[in-house]
Amino acid sequence: MLSERTAFLVFSAIALIGAANVVTRKNPVHAALWLVGSFLGVAGLFLTLGAGLLGAIQVMVYAGAIMVLFLFVILLLNLDVTEGDGLSFARGASFLAAIATLALVALPFAQSRELRAAATPDHAAPDASAGNVADLLFTRYALPFEVVSLLLLIAMVGAIHLARRPRRDESV
Amino acid sequence: MVPQAWYLIVSALLFGLGIVGFVTRRNSLVMFMSVELMLNAANLVFVAGARDHFPARGTACALFVIAVAAAEVAVGLAMVLALFRLKKSVQADDVRELRA
Amino acid sequence: MTMLATLLTATPLVATSLAATPLGGALLAATPPSDATAPLWLTLIKVFTVFGITMTLVPMLVLAERRVSAWMQYRVGPNRVGPGGSLQPLADLVKMLFKEELRPDGVPPFIFTAAPAIAAICALSMMAVVPFGGTLEVGGRSIPMVVADTDIGVLVVLALSSIGVYGITLGGWASNSKYSLLGGLRSSAQMISYELSLGISLLGVLVVSGNFESGSFRLSDVIEYQATTGIWNALRLPLGFVLFTIAAFAETNRLPFDLPEAEPELVGGYHTEYSSMRFGLFFLGEYAAMVAGSSVIVCLFLGGWHCPWLTTEVTVGWTGALLQMSVFLAKVLAFLFFFIHVRWTLPRLRYDQLMTLGWKWMLPLSLLNLLWAGAHAALGWF
Structure with a gap:
């Protein structure tokens, strides 16, 4: 394979x-x-x-x-429709930003010897199977889990409100 | 085993492309897509970083990111639709009213 | 032109075997406890068996559809080509191959051609994770009778069915025609709406069959559980069974949910502008999706290869394996007959009725089903 x-x-x-x-x-x-x-x-x-x-x-x-x-x-x-070209200033700035991010993230890691060497995997660690992930979600990450569900609810309400066609007598 | 640094480099490139898209493109839908690219790059780092010592945690964190991305898209697309109803356009440059 | 058409017919064949093998291979490599050591030739044999049976079922199904509908409407149906009309699908194929390949003006050529291929390939690849038997014990080697015996089997089915939407949506968009576009739009809205109930009612099955304890999404585990307890999941989750079946009808765009191609309003919906073998691929995709859908329903709710007093053992020899495969095939065929029967019985839903059914009825009910499944598992009922 x-x-x-x-x-x-x-x-x-x-x-x-x-x-x-x-x-x-x-x-x-x-x-x-x-x-x-x-x-x-x-x-x-x-x-x-x-x-x-x-x-x-x-x-x-x-x-x-x-x-x-x-x-x-x-x-x-x-x-x-095709759109017009973006602003040249923005374009230049974006490339700079992109390269800066790249350098910031990649360089220190590429230099660190620990990461370049083949890491030794910890075989005792629970693997990313559904059961283990679910255990984590309901124990260690229970709070973020609840927060995310709340966020999804809020997003749903917000999306429905935004996409609703305004009634005639209502100003936009 | 592929070194983690390689995954980080791919992720950095994806994130960089996301930034380029977000800043250069004026179509709000494409700008959203670029944000998705950046979120994906973050997910890749989560999973790659967790590979050797706690793989399950990497997946759990990435799941949160995906859930947040889904919420963001739902609201974002609703906003784009509302914007289109108002302006008959989805270009970000056409929405400048709040600017003095 | 005919050469191009022949080439197009060969495309799904080659692409699917190609898609199924590395896809299965990559998944196997990624999920360590599975049979990553299975030799390539074994995988290839399985791929061609499953692929061959599916590709044989499709023309049979097309004929069955026409004959059954005729029977239901007190007509005769196609009966001229071959004995009892049995060679009609072959005649249809020849007709399709020799038709002119039309492409409307201003159409993006690549997407226009790729769309039907996506639809067909996704539907066919789904069969890769469907187990058609238990474990075959032969010559000191135990062979799980499924092409890709992977941990995430059920998720692969869901993923492929959601990718399959692109075929129809893009076909509708790329045709550059208002009817096609409307069909494509309807299809994407419909798929998103019904995928939710599909996924949630499927979760119920996994909860009941104890898949979350073992942490695997294997379809074969679901069947094994049903075989060892001797009770099919349709009895445990009657509501989930009905919901999943309805959602599967919607996902395969079958009547009463065939709004994307509603002939009276949209000419032909997303495939209005398609002709010849490109249309043939859409056609193939639809019927292959029916086969895959019934197989998945049979695996999840109707015990897969399990038949009381006949095939109850998971690990079997040659005779047992053949028996299991026949039981499985018989169940799938029976369910396909049900598919056809429904198509010629029910009228088409209106668009708003479709959305009301999906969001206001199916979704809450599938959550209720999940609750029921949870209670079932927690209280340890049958």
């Missing part, structure tokens, strides 16, 4: 090419489709990290639900 390294290279290439195209495509439908590709690539990377559960959830939630919603809105608004 695939060696882990090959799988890593293939999946990260998919993720990065997808991401680059999201940024550069003029047509929002094409951008959305490339984003789906990028998400699938990242899901593959999760698989190579031994997090198959997260990979499947990534495909289901991101590619299957969130991006379908995006596509739905794009089609609903019929947005085939």
Whole structure:
């Protein structure tokens, strides 16, 4: 079968090419489709990290639900129009910001010897199977779990309120 | 085993592309997509960082991020729809009224 | 033109075997406790068996649909080609291959061609995680009778079914026609709405079958639980069974949920502009999705290969394996007959009725079902 390294290279290439195209495509439908590709690539990377559960959830939630919603809105608004070029100042600034982030994040790690050496995995640690993750969610991360559920509820109420067509007698 | 540093580099590149998209693109939908890219990059770091010592925790944190991203998209797309109803456009540059 | 058409017919075949093998391989490699050591030839044999059976079922199903509908409407149906019309699907295929390949103006060529392929490939790949038998013990080797014996089996089904939406939505968008676009829009809204109830009613099954204790989403574990206890999940979760079946009808775009292609209003919906083998692929995808959907329902709720007093052992030899496979196939065929029967019985829902049913009825009821399943597991009922 695939060696882990090959799988890593293939999946990260998919993720990065997808991401680059999201940024550069003029047509929002094409951008959305490339984003789906990028998400699938990242899901593959999760698989190579031994997090198959997260990979499947990534495909289901991101590619299957969130991006379908995006596509739905794009089609609903019929947005085939190409947009004008962005501001040149913003463009330059963004590249600077991107490179700065890259340097900030990647450089110290690439230099640290511990990370460059093959780390010794702790085999006693609970693996990322559904049972272990669920245990964590209901014990160690119980509070964030509740907060996130509250957030989802609030988001749902907010989304319904925002998307509601205002009544005639109501000002916008 | 692929070194974790490689995953971090991929994640940094994804995050960088997300920033580029968010700042250069004026279409609010594409800007949202760029935010999703950045969130994905964060997830990748969570999972890669947790791989060797507590894999389950990495997945749990990434699940939170995905849930928050879903909430963000629901509200964000509702806002885009409301904006479109008002302005017949989804370009971020067309919404400048609050600017003096 | 015909060469191109032939090429297109070959595409799903090649692509699916290709897709199923590395997908299964990557998943197997990623989930250590499974049979990562299974040799490639074994996997290939399984891939081609499952693929071959599915591809045989599809034309049979098309014929069955026409004959059953004729029977229900007191007609005769196609009976000229071959004995009793049995070669009709072949004639349909030949007709489709030789039809002109039309592409409307201003259509993005790649997406237009890719859309039907996505629909077909997703539906066909779903069969990779469906177990068609228990464990075959032969020559000192125990072979799980499923193509990809992975930890996250059920999730793969859900993931592929949600990716399959893209086929229809993109087909509708890329056709550059208002009817197609409306069909695509309806399909994406419908899929998002019913996926929720589908997922939640599925959770109930996992809770009841003790999958969360073992931490696996294997379909074979669900079947094993039903086989060892001798009670099918449809009895444990009658509500969940009904909900899952309704949601599966919606996910496969079958009547009463065939709004994306509603002929009277939308000409042909998302496939209005498709002709020849491109249309054929959509067609293939729809029927393959039916086969996959019934197989999953049979696995989750109707005991899979388990039949009381006949096939109760998980680990079997050759005869037992054949028996298990026949039981499984018989159940799937029976459920497919039900699929067809429903199509020719019920009228189509209106769009607002569809949304009301999905959000105001199915979703709360599937939550109720989950509660029921929780009580079931916690109180240790049958």
